[in-house]
Amino acid sequence: MSQFLLYSLASVVLFSLSLYSFITYAHLLRKILALNVMSSAVFLLLVNVAQRNRIDHPDPIPQAMVLTGIVVAVSTTGFALALARKIYSTLGTETLPDEDDLE
Amino acid sequence: MSQETSNPRPPVRFAPVRIFAVLLTLGVAFILGQAVQGLSEEPGGLTGEVAENVETSGVEHPVTAVLLNFRAYDTFLEVGVLLLAVLGVLAVRREDGLTSAREMRGSRLNEDPMLEWLVRLLAPVMVLAGGYLLWLGTSAPGGAFHAGSMLAAAGVILRMAGHPSIAIVRTGLLRLALLLGFIAFLITAFGTLLFGGALLQLPETGAGLVILAIELAVTVSIAFTLVALFVGGQSVPADETDEAA
Numbered sequence: 001m002s003q004f005l006l007y008s009l010a011s012v013v014l015f016s017l018s019l020y021s022f023i024t025y026a027h028l029l030r031k032i033l034a035l036n037v038m039s040s041a042v043f044l045l046l047v048n049v050a051q052r053n054r055i056d057h058p059d060p061i062p063q064a065m066v067l068t069g070i071v072v073a074v075s076t077t078g079f080a081l082a083l084a085r086k087i088y089s090t091l092g093t094e095t096l097p098d099e100d101d102l103e
Numbered sequence: 104m105s106q107e108t109s110n111p112r113p114p115v116r117f118a119p120v121r122i123f124a125v126l127l128t129l130g131v132a133f134i135l136g137q138a139v140q141g142l143s144e145e146p147g148g149l150t151g152e153v154a155e156n157v158e159t160s161g162v163e164h165p166v167t168a169v170l171l172n173f174r175a176y177d178t179f180l181e182v183g184v185l186l187l188a189v190l191g192v193l194a195v196r197r198e199d200g201l202t203s204a205r206e207m208r209g210s211r212l213n214e215d216p217m218l219e220w221l222v223r224l225l226a227p228v229m230v231l232a233g234g235y236l237l238w239l240g241t242s243a244p245g246g247a248f249h250a251g252s253m254l255a256a257a258g259v260i261l262r263m264a265g266h267p268s269i270a271i272v273r274t275g276l277l278r279l280a281l282l283l284g285f286i287a288f289l290i291t292a293f294g295t296l297l298f299g300g301a302l303l304q305l306p307e308t309g310a311g312l313v314i315l316a317i318e319l320a321v322t323v324s325i326a327f328t329l330v331a332l333f334v335g336g337q338s339v340p341a342d343e344t345d346e347a348a
Binding site for chain 2: 002004005008009011012013015016017019020023024045049050052053054055056057058059060061062063064065067068071072074075076078079081082083085086102
């Protein structure tokens with residue numbers, strides 16, 4: 001198995017596991033963490049492609065995409081945390097109302 | 104049905120939904136796995152084209168050239184996303200500044216000389232390092248986002264220590280700082296459209312200066328945005344929700 005395929009499959013596994021976690025756990029913080037791991041999986045794939053395209057240096061375009069993606073992920077996480085904080089202070093639950101874990 | 108906050112993992116009542124979740128995950132994994140195996144292992148992409156055109160872009164480092172010249176539109180929208188996120192956080196939090204009078208009264212700086220010394224040492228050094236990272240972006244990994252993150256870290260340290268200097272940036276100045284990056288990009292976009300080029304097609308002469316100016320504005324914006332995001336996620340004491348900043 002080549003390095004490229006190994007990292008690509010690792011990215012797929014990471015994404016799927018965090019997708020499962022996102023669906024099944026009710027705690028908002030776990031959902032936000034799962035979202036972050038999903039984006040990290042995508043970044044892994046992009047950086048893998050950048051390394052594949054290497055001539056003298058890795059391909060700069062996937063790297064720029066990852067930089068943009070990290071910033072978007074940080075913005076999303078910041079807003080989601082503020083919303084989660086507000087939900088907790090208003091409703092008193094750290095999950096969405098009437099929601100339980102699926103396992 | 105009572106709120107289950109004391110028992111976060113109650114017994115499963117609805118097994119079909121759990122099976123659906125497992126099947127969905129396996130399905131997604133299978134489809135993505137097939138897609139990923141179809142990726143060619145030969146080098147492809149635009150590495151060569153970018154390397155040839157870097158000299159015309161105004162900077163030396165290829166990633167900075169891609170971010171701020173060749174794909175400046177993506178960076179423009181990225182700054183917009185940051186602005187949207189911070190607008191959402193400010194709306195949810197209902198507080199306009201980066202700190203409040205109550206938090207300043209409870210500052211731990213007065214009790215802890217080690218903390219005070221550390222903050223007084225670290226904050227200016229981090230600002231300096233941020234400025235250096237901004238300048239470094241032309242020839243090495245660096246640029247607006249790295250510098251903005253470093254400045255935001257300095258701001259977070261000041262906020263966590265309760266240093267009064269962070270209260271200087273009040274409502275109006277904070278809003279201007281948050282908007283600065285997006286406004287800089289907007290002006291550049293309109294300028295390039297008005298003077299005959301395509302959207303965000305920087306002129307070959309002076310591209311470096313334009314990029315530096317945009318990066319400066321974006322750095323300031325990112326620093327204040329990240330600090331505002333951090334402050335927005337912190338808990339607001341119950342008796343403070345109606346108090347103006």
